[in-house]
Amino acid sequence: MKLPSLFSRLIAMLALLVAMMSFAPAVFAQNGAAPAQSGQTVSASPAVGPGVVAEQRDKLDRYGATADQYQTQMRANAHNDSALVDVRGGLEELSRDLIASGVAFRPRLNTINTRLDEIGPPRGEDEPPEPPALTAERQTLIDEKAEINALIGRAESLSLRVNGMIEEINQTRRDLFTNTLSRRYDISSALNGEVLGDLAAETRRLSAAVSSWMRFVLNFKLQAVLLATFYALVAAGILMIGGRRLFGNLFDADPAIENPSYLSRLSVAFWSTLLPSAALGVFLAGTYFFYNYYGVLRYDIAQLMVTLFNVIAIVFFVYRLARAVFAPRLPNWRLLPMQTGAARALFWVSLLAAIVTGADFFASKINEVMQSPLSLTVAKSLLATVIVGLLVIVFGLVRPYVNEDGTSRGWNSYFKALILLLGAGTILAAFLGYIGLARFISQQVVITGAILSTMYIGYLSAGAISEIGGFMNTSFGRRLDRKYHFDETTEDQIGLLLSVVINVLVLAVGIPLILLQWGFQWGDIRLWTYNIANEIRIGSISISLIGILTGFLLFLLGYLGTRGFQRWLDGKVMARGKVDAGVRNSIKTAVGYAGIALAALVGISAAGIDLSNLALVAGALSLGIGFGLQNIVNNFVSGLILLAERPFKVGDWIVAGGISGTVKKISVRATEIETFQRQSVILPNSELINAAVGNWTHRNRLGRVDIAVGVAYQSDPRQVQQILLEIIRAQPQAMKNPEPMVVFIGFGASSLDFEVRAFLSDVTTQVGFMNEVRFQIFERFREEGIEIPFPQQDVYIKEMPKVAVEQALPPAPAEAAKPAKRSTPQVRRKAAPE
Template sequence: MSQSQTVRSFWAPVVLALTLCFSLLLGAGAGLAQDQTASPDYDNWLTFVDRVEEVFERDEAKEVTLQRLRSELIGYRDKFNSAENVNRTQVDQVAKQISALGPVPEDGESDPPEVALRRQQLSDQMASLNAPMLRANEAYVQADALVSRVDRTIRDRAARETLSRGPSPLNLLNWGAPLADVEAVVVQLWSEARANLASEEDTNTILGNTPAAIAALLLGMVLVFRPRAWALHFEPTIGRVKSKASRRLLRLLSALLQLALPWGGLVLILQAINLTGVLGITGSATLYSLGVFGLCVITGIWLVRQMFPLDDDGDSPFGFKPSRMAFARWISTILVITLSLGRGFSAMSEQVDLPELSENFLFFPLTVVSSYALFLIARIFKRNYRHVTGSSDEVSFMARVHVVLANLGMAIGLFAPVAGAVGYLALSERLIFASGFSFLLFGLVAVLQRGVDEFYDLVFPPETPNESALLPTLVGAALGLASLPFLVLLWGGRVTDLTEAWTKFKAGLVVGGVTVSPGVIFSFLLVFMAMLIATRVLQSALRNTILPKTKLDLGARTALDSGIGYIGVFLAGLIAFTTAGIDLSSLAILASALAVGIGFGLQTIVSNFVSGIILLIERPVSEGDWIEVSGQMGIVKRISVRATRIETFDRTDVIVPNADLVSGMVTNWTRGNLIGRAIVPVRVAFDSDTRQVERILNEIAEDQPLVVMNPAPQILFRGIGEHALNFEVRVILRDVNFLLNVQSDINHAIAKRFAEEGIVIPFPQRDIWLRGGEGLAQVAARDGQGAKFGPYQPLAQTAAQFDSGGDGGDGDH
């Protein structure tokens, strides 16, 4: 395949994308209805197959002939595909009738005569209905195989042409034929122009069109070369606009006008040249190639300016520094001009039927210049991202991709001219022009991604600088996927290859006996989402309208709401699988393997899930309960399918796995009712009147408004402690949620009453006996620090007296 064929297919995906969209819509509709078409003509099919086989045996057909045969094969294949389902409804009906008769009797047994007769009739009818479907399936398989064979033949020929070696362009003797072909084209142009000017009538017509041609030419040149100057002139005015959204909108409009106005100017220039009337057939081909060249140059330079802005404050989508953008812009412009020259030249060679050898030779200088420009651009990209890849902790994925592509671009920039110099001209052209247009395609994707990011930031301003959102990232990924068909075409793929891949994709992929296709996926998602939305609507209606009017408590209402949600999701999945036609029995092996995985790797998650269901059914813990589990105390806020969220009294959230609530020890302070007990310990001095203390504590307890009188408060004398007499106040509260408040109020009242009644609240006391007090005094005197021990001399003397006259023991009092 020549370079002209590669570049010619660059815009083909636009039509391809529309075709694929309509195919998806039509394919989804076709999957919902049976195609009741007439039976294909199999006699004509067999005759056509013989003709195709003969073409393959001769192996002399041109690519145009093979493409025509392929189109006819595709038509036959579509007819056979439709005929495969012609009796599908009747077959399903008869299959249900046979199933209703029961299983086939085993050996030695037989059906009743009436059932056996009916079974035989239905079996004959089933065979009759399946016969045309089986024949259509056989023909479909044969047609599909022939299509693949045609594609393989075309690809093999293209590969041989690309890898074929010809004369070297470095040998000047080999340039005779290409230059002669160019001279012939120039002579033909001059001959056509002279012939058109020889006629007096044509000359008068040309003179009459001259004013309009000059006006169109001048206006076209203004529109081609002046929009950038106009944009720079109005930039300060745009910068003074206060609204940020308005500024971005005006700059977007300015950028689009810098592309649209030169396009219009190019059309006027071409029309002005055409109005002269001096062009013949070859001149019209030249004018067409000039238009292609101009269109590519205008679009390419506009894209380069978006990738590497001229403005000092402009941001490059590749993150280039301003110091590098000027050089990158200059080199990219050279690459655009050489690629545009190649595109225009290939368009002209198609029109004038230039020999392939001459075309390859004339492309070689462009290949050399393009290779040099590509090498420099790749080196700039590599240097720009070198600092990013230097830190191992913050290496971004896109930076690595840029570095890898830059290395590949440098390698191609070095290899392509060498390959062309030794005679592999077709390979050299393919590599360098595909790489150049790929670079521009990546730039277009980056510019569009930047536009999406700016638009999203304008509509939804980020809370923090440099914050990345999910939606623009997903759009960028979608843009990257949308560019893949263009890359396939640039690197030698054909539109038919993409359409064939799309056909295979629509047919579906068989996984475990289940066919997964776009129609199946679309049907599954549509039904599942519809059922899920219906479940959520039902939950909302119950939660907000019906359940509040019942006598169920909050926990029961929450459990019922969650249970309906789980059942709804399960039914949504089951109905979606059934509607999509997915046979779940075919996934038995996969389900078994998944069960083993659950048994080992997911047992904790499954245990929490089952525990969550148990919590919702038995309701030992409900939302709003005050519980204590694993040393954590708080209010249950939400019971989900895996864990329960508890809000502690210091306002922190604790996530507790449901399995801990089912298998562990849980204290529920508010289960069933809010009544609870409060205990307040009290200590008094040894000389206190115990009965007086009991009376005072009882009065304090009975004065609390939340304390119930039945059962009455209890004042217990718990015993004589080491330093005090220990009492305990035990009361029953109407609402245990106020436990801490009641304990605090009781303590306040106790402190006040004890102070009024003269009852002492003791504190621990301890007498310490020290041995060796004389030694301490001697050490202090020796070091000259005796003055510091002056206040402690009585203690030293007491210790000395104890040591001299006592029993040498120590103890506590």
């Protein structure tokens, strides 16, 4: 099994991030791809007529031929892991086509069965004969049904065969991976003097191959090379310049800042590693693509160039990461509080490990292309893995931290033990001859360790940005704030959204890269992604993520379209038509609910949910309504009644359940009422339907106000009536028709009671009107000497004779102690008249 192509995987995943290298997987795909077959594409909706039999018969013939080709290719590439992955991808697609072919017969079978039921069985001997046409039709349908069943059986057999080949490929790949790690080489042959001669011969062959290609390029392809290199530089420059304009100074640490925040250090470490590496990846991938496009590359040179680009990308990525984390020259920007000497040592150890691993990877490709002896390959890998193992041990032995007393302190004991175990395991596996296992361990230590470190930095950055006020601590956040002047809530929401995006990118890029390092291929990830996106089966339930996403997007579009239509209908159509505000609100609400319901149905259908299955949901819902949802349904129906009957509308002044205020919103569950104290009261619709509701402005704003007035008994009632009439008639807000009046309503306990009645054209202004009228009444009564009394009461306490009091009290017990003398309070009483 060949080691994974590290650079191709890194570049392809970075292409997902920058959205500029969609061709990367195709550029760096390895040889051995399965041939495209005409029958591999799932056809459109199959025909439902009799022609479906002939159509599917031809497809099954093509599928059988395709399966034979894949089986031949599987046998020919039994030791090529990448080719096996491509073959398996083709078989997976062929399996889906076979399933679709079997399903295509269902409509026709249903039609045949329905027609056979209509025709009925053949008539018996005692029954009158049936028309010959009917007999012929029955026999034709029976023959067609038999042929369809035979084709379905053939599709099922072919599907079983394809699935068997898929399982065989999986087992073969597992065996290849196991053999790669468990194979033992004789390292004694790699330590003799012949290895140096093999190395010299390989060097000469490599030099000759490269020199011949360079002469070809200089003589025939120089202009194409310059043009391809220019295009690659432009693509990388666009990414780098655009990234710098977008993220500002997040690429480089500013030495002038003495105490940068932890978030700033994390951001600089993450983006200064990711974006320059992505730019370099775009340049290298673009260079290879355009060289190949213009016919510059020879087959052997193409393989070497891909491997060399792998090494350059990996070494540069590790260099940027180590430089960002350890910051050997900028202690203030260091992510870990370690000594400068230790930081420099760790930086160089990490970089050297990456260089040695990359050199071993490139040397192995040279051995493969130049067909060098196995002993030379083993010697190179033995030397590289031992060096990497030693570097890993040195990494674990460094004591980077400083205690409070100034003494140095090493890594965490568990982390140190893991590092030392990996380093020692690499060296031991190499000397025991397990070169594949040693190379695998060293590769995971360097490459997987770098990927995990970058992912962890991205995770920490996302967490810091999601903190309250964290986004504004970044230069990008401050730049947005200067430009758009967001409030604190919006800034926090942007920070939270940005943290989610960063976490998704970290997982989307990091997890596939780690899987690729552990022996999986691009084909595996593509198949997994396709299967997860199209079908997740839980028992008998099948869930499609793409269908769910499509349904959600359609629902979102329907929702936004409904809101836009509501605004247009309310603001452009009904407003110009002078439609009443209450009618406008009812129509807008009804349109909104109808549009959302329609969008929900379309989204559910697009998500692949069978609406006929909602009958079960409706039954369960009915049961729930019977037990616990009565109030909700009651309020919902009451809301519909309110919107239809319109006993009150938005803007009306109503009194309901002791609450008086203005209607602000009527929904299907509750109505929002704003009191005059600006308190919003959410009142269930059922209370507005089942109880009395007073509406001051139901048909118009005309209303009567009553002002009660009391005067002393010594006053002249007719004079009081005349004064009150003069005052109320002088008010400009009081209507002349109906005319204001003053009513002598009765004799009170302390006063003569009058009531001033006046009609207002706008009853909502009654508070100010009544307030002014009362002021004028008080002032006018003072001028006329008319007294406004207040309630008074005289309390008379009548004393009882002493003899009567003693007779009323019960006799004291004989054994009771004589009470002590107490001073009695002096109460001044007013004797009641006899």
